[in-house]
Amino acid sequence: MLASLTFLATAALQPPQLRGRAPSPRMAVATAADLGECAVLPVLGDDEWRETIDSAEGPVVVDFFADWCGPCKLIEPHLQQLACDTDRGVRVVKAKLDESPSLRVWLLEQGISVSALPTNVLFKDGKPVRALAGAFGYSTLARFVDDGGGDAVDGKVVPTRTAAVAAPKKLGIGSILASVLPMFLIVVGMALATMIGTATA
Secondary structure, three states, X not given: OHHHHHHHHHHHHOOHHHOOOOOOOOOOOOOHHHHOHHHOOOEEOOOOHXXXXXXXXXXXXXXXXXXXXXXXXXXXXXXXXXXXXOOOOOEEEEEEOOOXXXXXXXXXXXXXXXXXXXXXXXXXXXXEEEEEEOOOOHHHHHHXXXXXXXXXXXXEOOEOOOOOOOOOOOOOHHHHHXXXXXHHHHHHHHHHHHHHHHHHO
C-alpha cells in the first residue's frame, strides 16, 4: 500500500505537461571518469598563460569560465572529450575570467573581446585565431577547432542564441494549493501507512 501511495504522490508532483509521458532520451556524454587523466583541464593563472600558449606544439583552446556560470559547467564534458581526442591533438586549458586580466587585455589588443561566458578562444602558433561564445555541443566545438564552422567567427566573438526565459507567473490561491496539495497528500499517506503498520504489529 505504501508503494502505491508513493507512486500516486510522485505522479501528482509531476508537472501536468509531463504526466504519463516516458522520459525523453538523452545523448550519452562521456564523463571525466570514463575519459581518464586527459580529462583534467588545467586552470591557467594570469602569469602562466603566455608560456602555455607559446610552447604548445599544436592548437590550444582556452576556455574562459567562472565558478558561478551554469553554461560553463554544461560544456565541460565536451571540452574534456576534445582534450582526450588524440586525432585532433588540441590542448585544452581553462582561465577564470576574473583572474586573468592580462590575457583579456592581450586578446583585446589582438581584436578578440571576451565579454560573455563561456568563451573559448582557439590559438594556433601562439596567436588567437577565433572565438566561440555560449553553450554548445561537441560537434560545434569540433567544427570550431577544425575549420571555424558553426557559430565561430574569425576575429570577434559571436554569442550563441540564449534560451528564452518565461516571465514568472503571478501565484493565485489556486496555483498555491495545486503546488502544496500533492506534498500534503504524501505526508498524510505516509502518516496513515505508519499508523496502520504500528496498529497491526
